[in-house]
Amino acid sequence: MADASGAASVDEETRVMKTINADVCVIGAGSAGLTAAGGAGALGRKTILIEAHKMGGDCLNFGCVPSKTLIASARVAHTMKDAARFGIEPVAEPKVDFLKVIARVQKVIADIAYHDSEERMKEEFGVDTIRARANFVGPREVIAGDVRVKAKHFVIATGSSAFIPPIPGLEGTGYLTNETVFSQTFQPKKLLVLGGGPIGAEMAQAHRLLGSDVTIIEKGRILGKDDPELVDVVRKRLVADGIDIREGTGATAVRKQGDSFIVTVETEDGGTEEVSGDQLLVAVGRKANVDNLGLEAAGVEYDPRGIKVNEYLETSNSRIYAVGDVNGGLQFTHVAGAQGRIALNNILLKVLKKKFNPDIVPWVTYTEPELAHVGLTESQLKERGIKYEVARAGFDHNDRAHAEGAPEGILKIYVDGSGKIRGVDAVGIHAGEIIQQFALAVSSGLKIGAFDDMIAPYPTLGEISKAAADEYSFDKLFTPFNRAALKLLAMFD
Ligand SMILES: Cc1cc2nc3c(=O)[nH]c(=O)nc-3n(C[C@H](O)[C@H](O)[C@H](O)COP(=O)(O)OP(=O)(O)OC[C@H]3O[C@@H](n4cnc5c(N)ncnc54)[C@H](O)[C@@H]3O)c2cc1C
Ligand SMILES: NC(=O)c1ccc[n+]([C@@H]2O[C@H](COP(=O)([O-])OP(=O)(O)OC[C@H]3O[C@@H](n4cnc5c(N)ncnc54)[C@H](O)[C@@H]3O)[C@@H](O)[C@H]2O)c1
DSSP states (O other): OOOTTOOOOHHHHHHOOEEEEEEEEEEOOSHHHHHHHHHHHHTTOOEEEEOSSOTTHHHHHHSHHHHHHHHHHHHHHHHHHTGGGGTOOOSSOOOOOHHHHHHHHHHHHHHHHGGGSHHHHHHHHOOEEEOSOEEEEETTEEEETTEEEEEEEEEEOOOEEEOOOOOTTOTTSOOBOTTTGGGOSSOOSEEEEEOOSHHHHHHHHHHHHTTOEEEEEESSOTTTTSOHHHHHHHHHHHHHTTOEEEESOEEEEEEEETTEEEEEEEOTTSOEEEEEESEEEEOSOEEEOOTTSOHHHHTOOEETTEEOOOTTOBOSSTTEEEOGGGGSSOOOHHHHHHHHHHHHHHHHOGGGOOOOOGGGOEEEEOSSSEEEEEEOOHHHHHHTTOOEEEEEEEGGGOHHHHHTTOOOOEEEEEEETTSBEEEEEEEETTHHHHHHHHHHHHHTTOBGGGGTSOOOOTTOTTHHHHHHHHHHHHHHHSOHHHHHHHHHHHTTO
16 A cells, blocks of 8 residues: 555565566556557557556546447437427337446447457557556656556556545435446436536436436536537526526535435525435546555646646656646546647657647537537637637528427637637537537638638538638628629629
């Protein structure tokens, strides 16, 4: 066991059987660590990867993959119930076999697992994996199980875990977190969801569409990191699905009564109320995995948000990088992967170091309708004093959205004074796919005029980008001055 500072104990020191010298040692085999380790190995660096729990980390085992698989089953159930709207009378009410749904979630994880496995790391990239908990015993040395690893460079990619708030009575009630919700042994009749962020919103809707009653208890506003106008479209759908959303409602106590969870909530007007359910999911944010890592011994500074890094993702020990959720920045799989690649670049090419640019990051919340974003948010533009205009289009003007029976949705493109696309928000059917083209536009610094010559295939949802851009260009082009000039030109026809 490590002591309180995380430094290796005498026991740990005496257990060490062998020492490995490596070029790169990566701690954590989630999206960030696998990317960094695979790249280092592929480029011929002697690389050691250390993983304490499951290969693939949260995304594969307790995050993106199981959540999107559960959502896929929920959508099938919903489509079947909704079939009459498409002129197809359902034969009977669909019967959800929740345990089969959970079994499918676990099968999809198993089907993908090889991609993130120890075997693949060895066979394809020549990386050796140690399955043990790592902790630093010095600035260039970790102990993991019975191995001491000395390396020229380290990448810390230990991720994050569910933050458990200090609510009186919560501990020991057997609540669910993202680590247990995808292996439930019964379908909740009524699920209480604490927190209305992306995890809370996605899981609430999936459970509701699979037939559970659901209440979201959110102390602020649901999906508070996204554009409020667009979140409103999602909120309306969640309510229409039958989800009870309590916003401005903090939980002050939890108790168990028989099989029920009773949550005391403080309402916005200062009163209290009790809400009960047979299952409780805690999804109120994440806590960086920095404990018992021996960060003090390594000279790596951290705070409650996570390990402190500069724009090159270097920690206070310049030979140690911290990437992915553990540095407390934007917590997404694609960010973890991108940061893993940047750390690798900076280890290999000291003279051509790359910075991580948070201003080009996309994200998608997989509710129905999807909520997607890339680049700067409207509030960031305001905070930074950047002058911008908004090019908009509604899904109700998109023929394909009508054909799909989903004409609710909005696209907002934020365009600065030079015409550059600085950010985009979208809500609507497959908004996550629509945002892809804007991820490229924002990362390439494209101007909205780039859409002028683009020919979008008809009828696609993606056409909405061209519709918003055309509307914007039309307003710019057909000013009263330009109209008058055109009239003048016509006189010479
Ligand atoms: C329910 C849920 C749904 C999500 N959905 C999405 C989504 O749709 N899209 C998206 O982009 N993101 C999503 N995320 C976020 C995404 O899962 C994370 O951002 C991503 O997994 C972070 O990757 P990482 O490599 O930083 O950390 P992790 O995946 O957490 O990996 C860290 C690894 O380090 C290991 N570790 C920790 N400490 C040690 C130690 N001392 N020694 C050795 N190993 C150690 C851990 O066991 C773990 O395997 C979701 C998250 C959750 C919880
Ligand atoms: N689709 C995706 O990409 C996806 C999906 C799930 C998670 N994630 C990632 O995981 C991160 C964590 O997700 P999350 O939903 O746990 O966190 P979050 O921080 O995004 O949202 C947590 C919510 O809980 C609320 N809250 C906090 N304390 C509370 C309390 N005591 N009572 C009631 N509400 C409370 C907050 O106001 C907030 O709205 C996300 O920020 C995102 O980066 C991504």
